[in-house]
Structures are given as C-alpha cells and as structure tokens.
Amino acid sequence: MRKPSKRAGWLGVAALSLTLILAGCGSAATGPSSTGNSAGGTIKIGAPDARTGSLANEGKLVHDGYTLWQNLINKQGGLKVNGKKYKVEVVFKDDQSNPTNSASLTEQMYTQDGIRLFLSPYASPNIFSATTVAERHKVPMIAAGGGAKSIFTRGYKYVFSSYPYSGEYLGSVLDLLATKGIKTVAFLHADDLFSQEADQGGEAYAKSHGFDVVYSAQYPSNATDLTSQLAQIAQKKPDALIGTGHFQEAVLLVKEAKQMNVNFKAIAFTVGPSMPSFAKTLGKDSEGILGASLWTPDLPYKDSVFGTAANYAKLYKEAFGVEPDYHSAMASAAAEMMGLAIEKAGSTNPQKVRDALANLGTVSLFDGTFTVEANGSISGLKLPVIQVQNGQTVTVWPGDFSKNLKDMPLPAWNKRQ
Amino acid sequence: MKNKSLIIAVLALLCAFLLPLLTNDYIVQVATEIAMYAALAAGWNLIGGITGYPSFGNVAFFGLGAMLAGAFSVNWHWPYWLAGIVAVLLTGVLGFILGLPILRLKGHYFSIATLALAEATLAIVTNLQFLGGGKGTSLPLIGSPLLFYYIMLAIACLSALITYLIVHSQYGNTLLAIKSDESAAQAVGINTVLAKSTAFALSAFLGSMVGVVYAIWQSYIDPPTVFEPGITVLMLVMTMIGGAGTVAGPIIGALIIGIMTQLAMAVSQNASSLILGLAIIVVVLFLPQGILGSHRSGKGGKRPGKHSFSWRG
Numbered sequence: 001m002r003k004p005s006k007r008a009g010w011l012g013v014a015a016l017s018l019t020l021i022l023a024g025c026g027s028a029a030t031g032p033s034s035t036g037n038s039a040g041g042t043i044k045i046g047a048p049d050a051r052t053g054s055l056a057n058e059g060k061l062v063h064d065g066y067t068l069w070q071n072l073i074n075k076q077g078g079l080k081v082n083g084k085k086y087k088v089e090v091v092f093k094d095d096q097s098n099p100t101n102s103a104s105l106t107e108q109m110y111t112q113d114g115i116r117l118f119l120s121p122y123a124s125p126n127i128f129s130a131t132t133v134a135e136r137h138k139v140p141m142i143a144a145g146g147g148a149k150s151i152f153t154r155g156y157k158y159v160f161s162s163y164p165y166s167g168e169y170l171g172s173v174l175d176l177l178a179t180k181g182i183k184t185v186a187f188l189h190a191d192d193l194f195s196q197e198a199d200q201g202g203e204a205y206a207k208s209h210g211f212d213v214v215y216s217a218q219y220p221s222n223a224t225d226l227t228s229q230l231a232q233i234a235q236k237k238p239d240a241l242i243g244t245g246h247f248q249e250a251v252l253l254v255k256e257a258k259q260m261n262v263n264f265k266a267i268a269f270t271v272g273p274s275m276p277s278f279a280k281t282l283g284k285d286s287e288g289i290l291g292a293s294l295w296t297p298d299l300p301y302k303d304s305v306f307g308t309a310a311n312y313a314k315l316y317k318e319a320f321g322v323e324p325d326y327h328s329a330m331a332s333a334a335a336e337m338m339g340l341a342i343e344k345a346g347s348t349n350p351q352k353v354r355d356a357l358a359n360l361g362t363v364s365l366f367d368g369t370f371t372v373e374a375n376g377s378i379s380g381l382k383l384p385v386i387q388v389q390n391g392q393t394v395t396v397w398p399g400d401f402s403k404n405l406k407d408m409p410l411p412a413w414n415k416r417q
Numbered sequence: 418m419k420n421k422s423l424i425i426a427v428l429a430l431l432c433a434f435l436l437p438l439l440t441n442d443y444i445v446q447v448a449t450e451i452a453m454y455a456a457l458a459a460g461w462n463l464i465g466g467i468t469g470y471p472s473f474g475n476v477a478f479f480g481l482g483a484m485l486a487g488a489f490s491v492n493w494h495w496p497y498w499l500a501g502i503v504a505v506l507l508t509g510v511l512g513f514i515l516g517l518p519i520l521r522l523k524g525h526y527f528s529i530a531t532l533a534l535a536e537a538t539l540a541i542v543t544n545l546q547f548l549g550g551g552k553g554t555s556l557p558l559i560g561s562p563l564l565f566y567y568i569m570l571a572i573a574c575l576s577a578l579i580t581y582l583i584v585h586s587q588y589g590n591t592l593l594a595i596k597s598d599e600s601a602a603q604a605v606g607i608n609t610v611l612a613k614s615t616a617f618a619l620s621a622f623l624g625s626m627v628g629v630v631y632a633i634w635q636s637y638i639d640p641p642t643v644f645e646p647g648i649t650v651l652m653l654v655m656t657m658i659g660g661a662g663t664v665a666g667p668i669i670g671a672l673i674i675g676i677m678t679q680l681a682m683a684v685s686q687n688a689s690s691l692i693l694g695l696a697i698i699v700v701v702l703f704l705p706q707g708i709l710g711s712h713r714s715g716k717g718g719k720r721p722g723k724h725s726f727s728w729r730g
C-alpha cells in the first residue's frame with residue numbers, strides 16, 4: 001500500500017502549529033494569575049453560570065441574585081477588609097448548563113484570571129463538578145442552586161452552601177399537614193437527583209412524625225402520563241398527595257387527578273405552585289394546592305445588607321422588573337455569606353476566607369437564621385410553605401402564617417367553582 | 418518517505434507530551450478535553466468513517482463505561498482500575514451483540530436506530546438503582562490534572578494506533594470493501610456481519626475506555642451528562658472536519674474544534690456556540706471531504722470509498 005507521506009507531512013505541520021498555538025495561549029495567559037484577588041481595590045469572585053442551555057431560566061435567577069448583592073455592596077461603599085473598603089465584582093462565565101464546562105470554567109478563572117473565591121453555578125450536577133476543581137485548588141466555593149446531600153458527604157473542605165439539604169424541603173409541608181389532621185400520604189417522585197433526595201427525605205420525615213405512607217413510586221422525568229400511578233393511589237385512598245418532580249409533571253398530575261376524579265384533602269408539590277404559570281395553566285384547579293418553598297418575601301427576617309425580606313423583594317423588582325423567586329434570594333444569601341466571611345477573615349486569602357466560612361456559626365440573614373455545619377452545609381433554616389389562592393401564592397407556613405390557610409380539606413374537583 | 422511521516426508523528430507526540438511544561442492547569446484541562454474527544458472521534462471513525470456506518474449513538478458506550486465503572490467501584494468497592502477494565506470489556510461485548518441486529522440497517526435507518534439506542538440506554542441507566550439511577554454517582558477525588566491529561570493522551574494514541582493498524586491490514590480492506598459496496602463484498606465471500614460488528618465493538622471499546630477515565634477525572638457523573646447526544650455530534654463533526662476514514666483525521670478535527678471552541682469563547686461568552694456552529698457550517702460547506710480528504714483529492718484525485726465520507730451506507 002502506498003504511503004500517503006505528503007498528506008502525513010502536511011497534517012504533522014498542522015498538528016504541530018496547533019499545539020504551539022495552544023501552548024502560546026497558555027503561556028500568554030499565565031501573567032495575570034499572580035496579581036491576586038484584590039488587585040485595583042476590587043475583590044473578584046468567580047461564578048460559572050447557566051446563561052444558556054437547559055438551565056437558563058434558573059440560571060438567570062441565580063445570576064440576578066448574585067448581581068443584586070454585588071450592586072448593593074458597591075453602592076454601600078464595598079466590603080470592609082481590615083478597615084479599608086473594597087468594591088466587589090462577580091465574574092460570570094457561561095457554562096451552557098453543562099457540568100463539564102462548569103469545571104473547566106472554574107479552572108480557567110482560577111488559573112488565568114487569578115480568582116480565588118467562588119460562587120457556584122446552578123443545579124447539583126454542575127455544583128458537583130465545579131466544586132471538585134475548587135477543592136483541588138483549595139479555594140472556597142459557596143453553592144447556591146443545589147441541595148443534594150451527596151455534595152457535602154464527600155469530605156470536601158472548601159464547599160459551602162446557602163441551601164438546606166433537598167431532603168428537608170418537605171418537612172414544613174408535613175408539619176403543616178399534621179396540624180390539619182392528615183394521617184395518610186402518598187408520595188410520587190421523578191427520577192432525577194433533586195426529586196429523589198427530596199422525596200426520600202420527605203418520606204423519612206413523614207414516617208418519623210406519625211404519618212402513614214401508603215404509597216410511594218418513582219416515574220421517569222418528563223413523564224407524559226401518570227394515570228396508572230394515580231389509579232393505584234386512588235385505591236389506597238390517602239388523605240394527601242405529595243409530588244416531587246418538575247413543573248409539567250405537577251400540572252399533569254392535577255389535570256389527570258381531576259379527569260379521574262381522584263380527590264385528596266391536600267395536594268403539595270416541591271416544584272410548580274410557586275411559579276405564576278402554574279395558576280395560569282390550571283385555573284381554578286390550582287386553588288388550594290400547597291408548594292414547598294425556601295423563601296418568600298413575607299418572611300419576618302432581615303439583615304444589614306438587604307434589610308427585610310420585603311425590602312429584598314422591592315430592591316430586586318427595581319433592578320430586574322420582576323418579583324424575586326427563592327432561587328434568586330438563596331443566591332443573594334450565598335453571596336452575602338461570602339461577603340461576611342471576607343469581612344470576618346479581614347482578608348481575601350482563600351484559606352482564611354474558607355476558615356471564616358467554616359466558623360461562621362449561626363447567622364441571621366434576610367432569608368432566615370441558619371447554622372453552618374462542619375461539612376459546609378447549613379441547618380436550621382425554617383422553610384415556608386405557600387398556597388395558591390385566587391391565582392396568587394400566599395405564605396401559609398411557618399407559625400402565624402397558618403391563619404392564611406384556606407381550602408383545607410380541598411374541595412372535590414367537581415365542586416370547584 | 419515513510420520515515421518522514423513517522424518523524425512528524427513522533428514530533429507531534431513529543432509536543433503533546435511536553436505541553437504541560439509550557440502552560441498552566443487550565444490549558445492542561447483544555448488539552449485533556451481535546452485528547453478525550455480525539456479518542457472518542459477516533460473510536461467513532463472506526464464504524465462511521467472506515468466502515469461507512471454513521472452512528473449517532475456512540476455516546477451510549479461512553480456513558481455506559483462511565484456509569485458501569487462508577488457503579489462497580491461505589492457499590493461493590495472494587496478498585497477503580499478493575500472496575501474500569503470490567504466496564505470496558507462489558508461495553509465492548511455489548512457493542513458486538515448490539516451490532517449484530519443494528520448493523521443490518523443501512524444509511525439513515527442505521528443512524529436513526531443508533532440514535533434510539535443511545536436514548537434507550539439513557540432511559541434504562543436512569544432507572545437502574547445499581548447504576549446510581551438519576552442521582553448519579555460521586556467518586557473520590559483522586560489523581561492530578563496532569564495524570565488525567567497523560568491518560569487521555571495515551572488513550573488517544575492507542576485509538577490512533579488501532580486505526581492505523583486496521584487501515585493497513587487485511588481487516589481494513591474488508592471494511593473498505595463493505596463501505597464501497599457491501600453486496601459485492603458479501604458476494605465474494607466476506608463475512609460482513611462479523612466484520613461490521615467487530616468494528617462496532619472496537620468503537621464501543623474505545624468510547625467506553627474514555628468514559629471510564631472521564632468519570633474518575635470529573636469525580637461526579639450523572640446520566641444526562643454522560644449520555645448527552647451532543648457528545649456523539651462532536652465525535653461525528655470532528656471526524657468529518659479532519660477527514661473521515663483517515664488515521665489522523667479525528668485527531669486533527671478534535672484539535673481544530675477544541676481550539677475553535679476556546680477562541681469562540683474568548684470572543685464572546687454568549688455567542689460562542691453560534692460562532693462555533695457557523696465555523697462548522699463553513700468547514701463542511703467548503704471542505705466536504707474533511708481537511709485531509711480535500712488535500713488528497715487536490716493532489717492525486719479522489720478515491721471514493723477510502724478517504725471520502727459516504728452516507729450511502
């Protein structure tokens with residue numbers, strides 16, 4: 001066989017030159033990495049974010065949450081580090097919702113941009129991969145956008161969070177149901193990481209708090225038919241249905257339960273009711289449905305940066321033209337934790353900031369009071385529950401908010417008007 | 418003449434080997450991704466380029482390798498190297514078995530079947546608790562970025578070597594005959610089913626090997642990430658840009674796409690996919706045979722079936 005030597009030569013030259021270009025890019029870019037974090041009086045904080053791709057909706061909420069904190073801190077003069085005020089800049093890079101990109105962008109910001117402090121991208125898989133890079137380089141990353149417990153059980157020392165574990169999302173809902181005499185519950189959940197953890201946590205909580213879990217099943221994400229599951233649930237006649245999945249599956253469950261005339265005293269979802277389109281899509285059938293939430297503007301908490309929760313909502317609306325959702329509030333809280341830690345450390349040295357984060361102890365922010373645990377997660381946050389009433393979401397838990405509760409037990413589907 | 422191409426290959430390898438000395442961790446990470454895609458594209462080239470069966474489902478093997486190795490090491494506490502070897506072998510065997518029925522289809526029908534194969538694998542893996550289900554698998558943080566760069570580089574070299582050996586062997590001629598005219602190949606007594614399935618199995622073997630290393634490199638994997646259809650598309654695009662059916666084509670393609678991605682991201686964060694997409698369209702329009710293919714036809718005339726990419730199946 002004739003050897004294609006000319007071709008091989010050409011390709012060799014091409015490969016060589018490309019390799020050299022690549023090497024060139026690298027060496028040219030090594031320059032700024034030594035300049036450090038607080039060059040020019042600005043503290044840079046890196047954040048891979050889902051500007052594009054399948055997570056772009058939630059990605060924008062997180063992006064806006066970080067941005068609101070940055071703008072507000074700068075308006076207030078900056079972060080006070082050792083008596084001197086520094087402006088902050090959150091540097092965003094689009095990971096296109098792809099976890100592999102989250103990791104390589106974190107690496108890029110560390111190596112080429114000299115950034116040593118990080119806020120996380122949105123969604124647990126992206127947090128998983130981005131935090132591995134932070135851990136390798138021993139720089140702190142605060143996660144805002146994923147509460148998977150397994151993020152914190154890896155023994156990492158440089159990952160922190162503003163989110164409670166996904167498994168705790170349903171605790172408040174169950175507490176509320178217990179006060180209304182609900183005894184038997186059916187659980188139905190999607191097969192993704194968040195839904196599985198939220199459901200398992202919810203079921204464990206229910207069992208340990210005297211509920212009878214009469215049904216539990218998993219369905220594939222983006223399911224388009226859940227009638228067979230509903231038929232099985234109907235036979236068990238549970239008081240309440242708790243669905244953990246995504247927006248379209250929550251809508252589907254309500255529609256199919258109505259068609260099959262399967263009635264419950266209460267229905268609750270982790271995802272769905274808090275979004276305005278839920279009430280819009282389902283109309284009167286959405287009335288009275290409960291939703292697990294992490295934050296609402298009604299909560300009675302406050303801090304020195306944002307003021308009250310209501311004031312946070314006002315500032316957010318002024319900046320971005322829409323009401324904040326809990327994703328934004330939790331992202332702002334994560335950024336605020338970073339600011340607290342920098343001020344407490346009196347330094348932007350990543351090791352000192354990491355130690356300050358680990359020793360934050362119990363803090364009170366506009367999203368509530370919580371304690372930073374040894375593994376970087378947080379505990380103690382009291383989660384609110386919302387209910388759809390007249391097409392709006394109303395806070396009905398914790399504490400006194402329960403007086404806002406309506407439609408318990410829920411009216412039958414055919415008695416709604 | 419033969420020495421010249423050997424010298425250039427050795428020089429290129431030397432450059433790749435010494436790259437980490439000249440650069441920083443980020444460039445090493447980018448280079449690791451490029452080596453990874455070079456290996457994946459070379460694996461795709463075996464079935465899509467050399468045999469002429471354009472598979473749209475090769476990501477299934479990548480994903481299976483990653484998820485199986487993760488599951489063996491987490492659930493059964495196997496050392497990772499053992500989990501990886503078993504995962505690669507299993508995926509290779511699976512590729513052979515799946516190849517037997519699927520490779521009866523030709524052209525677009527084959528492509529659609531492989532697309533469905535990848536989606537079905539994703540659905541099955543997502544619902545198997547042993548494989549971590551939709552929750553994914555978290556692996557310990559071991560090794561250094563440099564180590565993973567050299568492992569990926571080694572797999573890319575292995576892929577190129579396997580391709581080289583096949584192209585210059587009797588088996589390569591068999592695959593070439595199948596690509597040029599399968600009925601004729603069958604008529605002269607070639608066991609086309611065996612030959613095609615072996616190529617598919619080798620393709621699965623290489624894809625799975627990359628998946629195994631990817632999983633421990635990233636330390637967290639979940640089904641939607643490792644079964645992302647875009648990974649197959651990249652394998653295909655890289656091979657076509659470099660030159661389907663050639664030894665160096667997939668590697669050149671991976672280098673070009675990898676560097677273009679970085680340049681596009683440097684130009685604009687938001688429009689990087691758009692820029693990259695446009696660049697791919699331009700290359701495909703003006704270099705339909707790939708870079709090596711077009712160079713060849715300009716010099717010595719076309720040899721359809723060997724260096725051109727055919728969709729006829």
